Amino acid sequence: MKQKVSLFLFLCLNVLFPFSGISSFPGDLLVTPDPTPVVTEAESGVAGSGISTLQDGSIRYITAKSNYTGQSGPGDSIRLITYAVTFRDTGYYQLFVRMRVGAGGYDDDSFFAARGFGAKALADGNDWVFINGMAGAGFTQPSDFVEALGEAGSQVWKWVNISLNFFPSSTALKTFYVDSGHLTQTFQIATREDGLAIDKLAFGKADLYYTVEALDNGLAGVEAKPEPIPPYQGPPLAGGSTKFLGNVMASDNIFANYWNQITPGNEGKWGSIASTSDSTKWNWSGLDRIYNYAQQHQLIFKNHTLIWGAQQPSWISALDAATQLKYIETWMRMVGKRYPHMDMIDVVNEPLVSHNPPDGVNGRANYKEALGGNGTTGWDWVIKSFELARKYMPGQTKLILNDYGIINDNTATSIYLTIINLLKNRGLIDGIGVQGHRFELEKASTATLKSNLDRLAATGLPIYISEFDLGNLNNEGTPDDHQQLELYQRIFPVLWEHPGVKGITLWGYLEGEMWQSSCHLVLKTNAWRPAMTWLADYVRRTTGNSPAWITSPGTPTLSQNYPNPVSSSTEIGFTLYKTQKVTLTIYDHLGREVTTLVNGLWSPGNHRVTWKISDLPAGKAGNGLYFYRLVTDDIILSRKMMVLGR
Structure with missing residues (x-):
């Protein structure tokens, strides 16, 4: 029975x-079968005398006390650490390691892994695999599948799939086997370079796929990777608005599906184009590509930038002032002639004295005197730059002054207004550019931001927020969805809703293509981070744009809940690509229904639903394993989560 x-x-x-x-x-x-990985803390093994256990915040890790030059094996026991790993299930496993490569990069990124289980001969190269090249490997994003080599780089904590990328390919998935009589296995690694920190080891089933999130939290692997999320099909987030929401060119080829204004990043800077003083050999291909894209897709084209102390031609500073001025005029004339339908351009970028004027200080280009220096106004060189731009730019092109650290600083705003009014009185300026990088805005008072926007708007000139990005505070650590979302919700409306602001240009949106690495909005998988979902909905609501943000057909997706494990409440995300009937139900580990969170007709888009287990009777949702299941017209999807602390 x-x-x-x-x-x-x-x-x-x-x-x-x-x-x-x-x-x-x-x-x-x-x-x-148990699909969850077996995770072992690196410091829990029996370590040789050449291994240190150190601390990085809450992370304890091991590292070598000194470097070793051997490549066939550890040689002796001082670099050896031995683990007793207890498995919950039989079968073949692959090895993953969570690590951080030091500042030395490829001089800080190697160790040894035993070839299979059991105690190994220290001097026998056949017993060991030399693991090298970690500086250019690994994954950090929670949704990343840790399968390929990856490219996370140095000085970040990351997961690397050791088996599939460093063990011989013919045996990579069969190196680690656990049978029913030997669920506890001996495993060994050995350190080699003192800049490599190892936090955890994980063994996951060889026939499953594991994400960074699964390895971090001991969650189940999956039998198949989800189908890629279809690229966003539009319409542009600010389409139909009197304000533009733009960005810098990305590599996704669907830029115009998101944005209605475009700015070149480095492609429009003089230093990128003019590697030689021979103007017949200047390379315009990058800027041409972006300009032509703008014309093809009817995007507002805002060029960046004519005069800037940084990223200027390396040869310009050695010339005499008269020759410098001739080259400046040649540069401006060629820009104006080549891009006749240019809508606007940053004429001078970052002119404030402590920022990036072309004054030769701190390695900057040195041609400020060729433009008149400070002169009688204190800003003659800026005035001269705008006079030349007015002469050579197309008639309809708006001339913009651009700088950072302005609206978060009352004093900087006052200095900026001095320059603006000098230009305005001469009829030389058409708009005010205010950069919006995370280091300017993340800790700024919204009252200060609004007050200084009011001061700038009083000039009667339109304000354009340029180079906008928000992510982690100080851009530190693994990208934090909740922190980014909070910053967007607090800061973006202050800028977007100000009547003087006529457009915002984000400084990137794709994972891996950001100057500030934590500030991306769209993952490599095409999935949106929560801040992007909020931004799309917010701009839609404030502009009256169509709610059908995702219009291409596709398979619904179900995200891992966050936080997980759950103590009082958690959020579950899912994506729909058409209007359809949806149910989202929680079950306990015996398959008994706990609660239904969603039951009805839902529209396309990215959705998040909160489960507050604190609202349920204690006996209804105790500690343990739970499942949640999404049922749509097209598919049934399930995931696991843990409840702790009830």
Whole structure:
């Protein structure tokens, strides 16, 4: 009778959660494969005298006390650390390691891993695999699948799939085998370079795929990677608005589906174009590509930038002032002639004395005197730059002054207004550019931001927020979705809703293509971070744009809940690509329904639903394993989560 009950329970769960399965039936025992990784803290092993255990915040890690030049194996026991790893299930496993490569990069990125389980001969190269090149490997984003080599770089904590990328390919998935009689296995690694920090080891089933999030939190692997999310099909977020929401050119080829204004990043800077003093050999290809894209897709084209002390031609500073001025005029004339439909341009970028004027200080280009220096106004060189720009730029092109650290600083705003009024009185300026990088805005008072925007708007000139990005405070650590969302919700409306602001240009949006690495809005998978979902909905609501943000057909997706494990509440995200009937239900580990969070017709888009377990009776949602299931017209999706602290 016991076997029949167990089998009945298994069959019920397998219908509800298809990833469950039977590996064997030893007598009355029902064995279900365990898809969760076996995670071991690196410092928990028995370490040799050449290994240190150190601390990085809450992370304890191991590292070598000194470097070792051998490549075939550890050589002796001082670099050896031995683990007793207890597995919950039999089968083949692959090895993952969480690590951080030091500032030395490729001089700080190697160690040894044993070839299979058991104690190894220290001097036998056949027992060891030399793991090298970690500086250019690994993954950090929670949704990243840790399968390929990756490219996370140095000085960040990251997961690397050691088996698939460093063990011989013919045996990579069969190197680590656990049988039913030996669930506890000995495993060894050895340190080699003192800049490599190792935090955790993880063994995951060789036939499953694991994300960074799964390895970080001991969550189940999946049998197949999700189908890629279709690229966003539009319409542009600010389409139909009197204000533009733009960006710098990205590599995704669907830029115009998101944005209605475009700015070149480095492609429009003089230093990028003029590597030689021979103007017939200047390379315009990058800027041409962006300008032509703007014309093809009817985007507002805001060029960046004519005069800037940084990223200027390396040869310009050595010339005499008269020759410098001739080259400046040649540069401006060629820009104006080549891009006749240019809508606006940053004429002078970062002119404030302590910022980036072309004054030769701190390695900057040195041609300020060729433009008149400070002169009688204190800003003659800026005035001369705008006079030349007015002469050579197309008639409809708006001339913009651009700088950072302005609206978060009352004093900087006052200095900026001095320059603006000098230009305005001469009819030389058409708009005010105010940079919006995270280091300017993340700790700024919204009252200060609004007050200084009011002061700038009083000039009667339109304000353009340029180079906008928000992410982690100080851009430190793994990108934090909740922190980025809070900053966007607090700061973006102050800028967007100000009547003097006529457009905002973000400084990137794609993962891996950002100057500030934590500030991306769209993942490599095309998935939106929560701040992007909020931004799209907010701009839609404030402009009256169509709510059908995602119009291409696609398969619904179900995200891992956050936070997980859950103590009082958690958020569950899912994406729909058409209007359809949706249910989202929570089940306990026996398949019993706990609650239904969603049951009805939902529109396309990215959705988040909160489950407050604190609202349920204690007996209804105790500690343990839970499942949540999304049922749509197209698909049934399930995920696991843990509840702790009830």
